Amino acid sequence: MYRIMTLLLCFLTLFGNSCSSWNSDISLVSGGKSQYVIVLPADAGKNEQHAAQVLQEYIKKMSGATLGIIKENNYKEQPAVFIGRTDHSENILTEKIKPEGFLLASDNRDLYIVGGSGKGIVYGVYTLLEQYLGCRKYSQEPAMVPAKKDIRIPAKLHDMQSPAFAYRETYYPAAFDNEYLEWHKLQRFEDLWGIWGHSFFKLVPPGAWFKSHPEYFALVKGVRQPTQLCLSNEAVFRIVTDTLRKAIAANPDAVYWSIAQEDGAGYCTCDLCSKADAEEGGPQGSLIRFVNKVAAQFPEQQFTTLSYLYTAKPPLHAKPAANVIVMLSTIDALRQEPLSTVTSAAAFRKNLEGWGAITSRLFVWDYTTQFTNYLAPFPNYANLQANLQYLSDHRVSGVFSQGSGNTYSDMAEYNSYMQAKYLWNPKTDAGKLQGDFMQGYYGNAGKSMQQYLDALVNTMKQTKARLDIYGNPVANAKDYLSPKAIDAYSQLLDKAEAAVDGQPALLKRVYAARLPLEYTVLQQSRFFGTEQNGYLVANGKEYTVNPRWLERVQKFTALCKNAGVKEMAEGGTDVDGYQQEWDTIFARKWVNSLAFRAKVTLQNPPSEDYPAKGPQTLTDGLEGGKDFSLNWLFIYGKDLAATIDLGSSQPVNKVFMHFLQDARHYIFTPVKITIAGSEDGNSFIELGAQTLPPLQEEDYSVRSVPVSFQLTGKAVRYVRVTGICPADIPQWREAAAGKRPAICCDEVYVQ
Template sequence: MFRMMQTLLILMTLLTVKGCTSPPGAIHLVTNGVSKYQIVLPDEATKNETRAATVLQEYIKRISGASLPVIKESAYRSTPAIFVGGTEHTEKFNVVKLKTEGFHLLSDDQHIYIRGGTGKGVLYGVYTLLEDYLDCRKYANIPVVVPSRKNIDLPMHLHSKQEPAFLYRETYYPAAFDNEYLEWHKLHRFEDLWGIWGHSFFKIVPPSTYFAAHPEYYAQVNGKRQATQLCLSNEGVFKVMTEYFRKAISDNPDAMYWSVAAEDGAGFCTCDQCSKINAEEGGPTGTLIRFINRIAATFPDRQFTTLAYTYTAHPPQKTKPASNVYIMLSSIDAYRQEPLSTIASAAGFRRDLDGWGALTENLFVWDYTTQFTNYLAPFPDYDNLQANLQYLAAHKVKGVFSQGSADTYSDMAAYNCYLQAKLLWNPGITATAVTADFMNGYYGKAGTFINQYLQALTTALHTTKARLDIYGNPVNNYKDFLSPQAIDQYSTLLDRAEKAAEGNSVWIERVYNARLPLEYTVLQQSKFFGTEKSGYLVPEGNGYIVNARWPERVKKFAAQCKKAGVKELSEGGQSPDAYQQDWDVIFARKWVNSLAFRAKVTLVNPWAEDFPAKKEQTLTDGLEGGKDFSINWLFIYGKDMIATIDLGQAKAVSSVEMNFLNDPRHYIFNPAEIMVETSVDGVNFSLAGKQQIAAPEEDYHVSVNHFQFKLPALSARYVRVSGRCLNAVPGWRGAPEGKKAAVCCDEVYVQ
């Protein structure tokens, strides 16, 4: 009998939520488009309580046409009501105090009560009522899906309490730039909570203002002061920063947090005093924590944050962060094909998480859920999102910044943002149910196939044991989960999605956007394949020409990118128009035949494993590189490029040409010297040409530099090209300790 009663109650609740026929025991909020209810606010309602009442009033009207008046509690008599906020009527429930931004949804036989904790808790309660009981949905930075119904019913004796798993919750995708989306999904935004955030040293003590007069404020590296980081043992720095915060806090007293964090890079101070402190503490975190503790002590009623990131990731050995200091630990070194709790590359992160956890209860985590070098690359970490947030919650992490692609569209941006938002509030939700709801609501009839596409990507990632790197490249995955064969299978699923969405312009456009990452992969890989199958070139006569379909394909891709809201294809990278222009350069470039085309190449020093291109054959594949060092460039790290090309037999040789890349931002520089040698037997080589290259001056622009060597008439089977790598990264680049320069060459043309 008890089980039967439970089943009946569940059925009644489901009918109530859907608001079809009025079930027994339901509160009839609206009947036939008419309501007897009022929305009642406290007499001294807060801003958030007032907004919560307005939002509730607006959506009830949009759903049913009924307009509920909003009144103060002192004007209330005895009509049915929805009590919003800390009204006296709510006190009868004697509910316990809510943590932070939590809320209660309550009802008796007639009335409904929405009570919030701190901040926007009451507003979150209203949005939860709209979503969970009135079937409204805010899927992305698009209008809310609002059902139309004349009857609205809610369950009697409702008692729902929700509190956030994390104190601070942010997911960083285009949808999260929509203010209503933020409130609907109970999210935060850096700019709203922090008076200053992120890498803040130079925002507070800018080198342009202070370095000329006070070089001692900045890091001493190799005996010289340079504007790479601050010298945190310098009293002048402390004084400047204290004065900065005194004014900034006065100007922005509502800011919840203030960041004191190192710049994004290396070059930490090694002056005697900083070195002494860091030796005591086991690394650069020592001076950082001691310094921020001093700032925190100066402003004890304020909360400060700092970044435990790369060189400051490890906890100090002696000093604990002050009680008003929050540590934001980065997971940047972890690959993403497995959860943070198990993947080997996150072992350091796990140790640091435990280490910081032993020192402080104030832990935030800065996590990553996109490929920064290629925002549009398929990035199937979808199944790890819940496991990662559950792991962080279990380790008492109080806040999470889940960094995606910011305000530019990226792989499954709307879905990632939606699922992460739900998990940041409650990591224990049923993620499959949330996914199904999103797919069906956002993609309509195509949702089933989009979901199958994501699962096919995920399955292939695991089956092929591929590495998922936030700084990866879809070209490097051409042999595993993004192989041409796999792409054909994914395309079949997306074809079905397009077919299912036919006749609905909204759904079909969203399917087109979901397809962009796959199309981007095909285009990028076609640069890599070049003259081979799946390349953008096709044979003609004794050479190759551009596939006639490719210019239109690129044009269509760029146009769809702009429709989807793609602003840049990588962090700080190209716009769709710039991407189109790069392709136009490639299309206009006449393919050049060479005696070295597809010739065997032998290297003295190995190619970089992270950027393999075609390994040694990159020099003779008939393809030139562009400004992206990860495609069609032979990348040699820290050593000379010494490449011997075997022409197969002795041939008349009159010139040798090649390009080298200069990309200081990625520590890639022109070689200090280029030398060309020739040989008949591969043992005895003769010098055919040499060129010294001037030391690089400070300039961060990327350039492709052409070098040509005219040779006297000679016969050779072997051509050896040497590019001497810089002995050290130029001082102006501010390289981290141990960082070496790289040299990149694309194609060696022998004529």
């Protein structure tokens, strides 16, 4: 009996607590020490070696213990963590692991981590760290690692996972961190695509070909233009295949190659392209036929193309080839409801069904930020899981979830984290996931931060607000971003700040989350101007800048830089540029006018999408800047005809205003402006007229064009300003069928 006990004690001494048939746990580390080694296959690949190094590093960070890494041919039967397809792991593999999936398994002593193709083995290690060892990586900051002298994992563990989507990308600052990418099982298009996105001109650059061969490019309104390619031209086919052949040889590891239209309209209407489009029900026909033709030359490669704008619908007859993936865009969908129900996504849903009927290879290009105002609150939070579940249920196999890229935006860390988890498993418990993030990332401020997000979502729903990816916080000043609502949100963030007072790292995170509210207040103050909540205050009969605003803007821009804000909108200004915008506003002397707050009657209504203050935009005492949606009266496709009632007959010596030139948004100056006066509002006489020359050459600069009239001093009560809208959009500015030019006018000064 004594001999048996002695052998048992020796056994326990040798293996520590690793034999866990009594306590159902395996002790990888006990008291800061470990008997375990990490075992790799004799021919371990780079992903297996990397996975072993990650596990070794984090075990040491947690406990101080270093687990040695050895190859299986040097293994001596000691307690082990087997990583990769070792001979020992074959015994626990009872089913096939799917691509990029993994298996976490254990017996009574050893742990096994086995991966499918790609980085499955790496994903398995990070899942072990997060789900079983308590580590977390909420953002691009270093991971949170608990200090543990004892590290235990369950015995008899069997956890097999695989991704719901083959391609998974969430496009926020955190995803530019390589470890964040691997930790959350994400991908990066730069790593997967040899050529990405809108690619026609990467394949056939206009700079190299248009001058000598305009026939390679689209015939639009009877003229060859470098807007898209002519897909029926055989020379274009040869150039594309030659370009791809060289690119593939130079980058053989690329998984996908894009053959897709440029961002915009202007598709080819030559006879051959038109014939194909007529047979297929639209310009998606010539596109799919062309992509299939190219793909046939490279049967071993995978190609993607876009279902976007004019190619959104599936063709009537052609089907994407087996090695062609169609990437559908959700560009037209508003975001206040999930894609499955929101009315504006009806066409997308129909197209998804249509493409799904002719191909099983579908990706989706989705959008989860406000591109025109990255910092504006954008409470799409509650729809993130619902949208990805919907796409998964409709056999979508890849998602590019486009956020703000590498610049900070509203709740960027939260959006990225939640999307990453749903991209791997759309059925993840949302409540637990949110609670873990809020508590882990914001600490004691987490409860108030969750209440803040809930308040934004609930107020948006209660006010029936539109959530537009090209919207503006000013447009929501009467619903979920009203001054009253902002005050309520601010109180919740005040509580969040108070909860982490004295904790600089956590306080910085709350400050960053607060930036969207402050941005909204500043932007709306430009709109309110001389009214309550505006940046101007009364000073006698004049208005001057609220002295607090100078310091407020400076503090805001400093916090933006601290949070990682690099640009305020897609392709927009940076933080310094935003400060300069305000400096220009601050330096602008407010100009009094006989027309200030005068009643305005319009012959043609302003745009419903960009209403500003309606007719009163012309007499609110505020000039417009470079943002057409703010303080500009936007008239779409019709003339500006505005009659201003001065209230009484007064001598008028001067009338001046500005018009906006912004070809990117199809906004052009009027071809002619006239000023007329009247005593009774019925009979008008012309007081002045000017003609503005149209832009003859391509010009996408945004500028405010001043127009001034020196008059005779004739007394009138009514002043009518007429701006004649251009009849057509210039040929150099390609446009979708039916698109018309717009004109924008700001304050009309009468002196």
